[in-house]
Amino acid sequence: MSDLSSQTELPFETDRRIESWLSFLLKAGVNLSLLFILSAFALNFITRQTFLSAPDLNALLSGQNTLISPPPREASGFFHALLLGQSPAFVQVAILILIALPALRLTLLMVSFALKRDWTYMAISATVLLIMGFGMVMRFTE
Amino acid sequence: MIAGLFGALLGLGGGFILIPFFTLVLGINIKYAIGASLVSVIATSSGAAATYVKDRMTNIRVALFLEIGTTLGAISGVILAAYLEPAALYLLFAVFLGWSALAMLRKKETQGGQVIVKPDALADRLRLHSAYPGGPNHEMISYRVTHSQLGLALMYVAGCVSALLGIGSGALKVPAMDQAMKIPIKVSSATSNFMIGVTAATSAGVYFIRGDIIPGLAGPVALGVLVGSRVGSRFLTAWSGRTVRVIFVVTLFIVAIQMGVTGVRSLLTN
Numbered sequence: 001m002s003d004l005s006s007q008t009e010l011p012f013e014t015d016r017r018i019e020s021w022l023s024f025l026l027k028a029g030v031n032l033s034l035l036f037i038l039s040a041f042a043l044n045f046i047t048r049q050t051f052l053s054a055p056d057l058n059a060l061l062s063g064q065n066t067l068i069s070p071p072p073r074e075a076s077g078f079f080h081a082l083l084l085g086q087s088p089a090f091v092q093v094a095i096l097i098l099i100a101l102p103a104l105r106l107t108l109l110m111v112s113f114a115l116k117r118d119w120t121y122m123a124i125s126a127t128v129l130l131i132m133g134f135g136m137v138m139r140f141t142e
Numbered sequence: 143m144i145a146g147l148f149g150a151l152l153g154l155g156g157g158f159i160l161i162p163f164f165t166l167v168l169g170i171n172i173k174y175a176i177g178a179s180l181v182s183v184i185a186t187s188s189g190a191a192a193t194y195v196k197d198r199m200t201n202i203r204v205a206l207f208l209e210i211g212t213t214l215g216a217i218s219g220v221i222l223a224a225y226l227e228p229a230a231l232y233l234l235f236a237v238f239l240g241w242s243a244l245a246m247l248r249k250k251e252t253q254g255g256q257v258i259v260k261p262d263a264l265a266d267r268l269r270l271h272s273a274y275p276g277g278p279n280h281e282m283i284s285y286r287v288t289h290s291q292l293g294l295a296l297m298y299v300a301g302c303v304s305a306l307l308g309i310g311s312g313a314l315k316v317p318a319m320d321q322a323m324k325i326p327i328k329v330s331s332a333t334s335n336f337m338i339g340v341t342a343a344t345s346a347g348v349y350f351i352r353g354d355i356i357p358g359l360a361g362p363v364a365l366g367v368l369v370g371s372r373v374g375s376r377f378l379t380a381w382s383g384r385t386v387r388v389i390f391v392v393t394l395f396i397v398a399i400q401m402g403v404t405g406v407r408s409l410l411t412n
Contacts, residue, residue: 015202015203018202019195019196019198019202020196022191022195022202023191023192023193023195023196026188026191026192026195027192029188030185030188030189030192030368033185033364033368034365034368037361037364037365037368038365040357040361041361041365050358051357051358051361051362052356052358056358057358060170060171060174060356060358060359061168061169061170062169063169063170063171064171065171065173065174067356070353070356071353071355071356071357087357088357088358088361089357091357091358091360091361091364092350092355092357094361094364095181095346095350095355095357095360095361095364096350098181098184098185098188098343098346098364099181099184099343099346099347099350100343101184101188101339101343102184102187102188102339102340102342102343103343105188105339106340109202109206120268121203121206124206124207124210125206127210128206128209128210128213128340131210131213131214131217132213132340132343132344134217135213135216135217135220135341135344136344136347136348138217138220139220139344139345139348140347140348140351
């Protein structure tokens with residue numbers, strides 16, 4: 001057994017609760033995302049849909065940079081496709097969950113450290129979240 | 143699935159497998175290939191992190207501290223992209239990754255007992271030191287983190303390079319933690335894995351809004367990667383540090399060669 005004499009200084013015991021919340025959030029997010037992807041595959045199987053139309057599949061495999069029917073970009077079109085049970089919309093929900101997870105876990109860490117009154121790490125989590133948001137806005141307005 | 147397995151095991155994004163496969167083998171346009179690859183990075187990161195955090199492999203304090211560097215670096219990379227010549231950068235980093243691979247290969251794994259590292263006041267203040275289940279029977283081994291400022295600077299460079307070249311996020315993060323900060327290889331890999339999700343999610347959000355993430359491509363990729371990352375995360379816990387190191391070094395050489403070839407190609411076409 002290794003030297004753990006400085007155990008009181010190590011955060012691995014005091015951070016246990018935060019780590020279990022974090023693990024739960026990530027697991028829940030990933031499982032939810034998986035559920036939507038599997039539902040999309042099931043929809044394809046049951047309703048004989050495909051993720052891509054034959055012309056779009058050809059366009060994709062021939063290296064083209066535009067598709068005939070690209071995924072809906074407006075929220076209304078997206079929800080409409082979801083309500084109609086279109087499988088690509090289900091995959092999009094799964095991808096949105098995956099994209100949101102890193103920001104959600106940073107938010108969770110920020111709140112958890114605030115509850116522990118660990119202001120340094122609360123500030124670090126908030127800073128990373130802010131830079132991440134700024135980066136997204138900056139890249140989108142490029 | 144293979145991308146997820148390697149990604150989870152080595153703390154890499156998996157883009158080094160997916161992007162060449164999509165563009166060279168399937169002939170898919172690079173923007174759609176990057177879009178799907180970004181989804182694979184986030185899926186690997188969150189998929190494996192759920193296990194690593196629970197198993198105490200990830201050092202969340204180190205991850206949060208270093209994410210300041212990677213996110214700031216990514217923003218700088220986007221700005222610098224307009225001014226820098228990518229061909230030279232590809233070659234420079236091919237050499238750097240090759241050198242990192244050699245240095246990582248030479249480092250000996252310690253079994254049990256703390257590694258004596260140079261005292262680091264910032265690491266003490268931020269309480270970056272921790273412990274991980276690295277013993278032969280998965281017992282906890284404590285470790286101390288050093289050169290935290292150098293680590294932060296290297297993460298800034300890693301973030302910058304990732305944004306400039308689109309690859310190399312994990313390939314630079316793991317050697318920086320392993321070599322400079324003296325963090326055990328398994329913790330470096332798990333912590334890198336945890337971190338890559340943040341920068342990839344920022345880019346993926348933009349690709350998603352622009353409509354460059356095609357569900358027909360990203361859906362099967364995400365499914366395969368989520369399954370692969372679960373399998374890969376089991377291997378990291380079970381395998382010895384030495385095994386993980388050897389696999390990482392071989393992969394690093396492959397990425398270095400890929401970067402070198404891309405660099406030479408860009409030089410020849412210019």
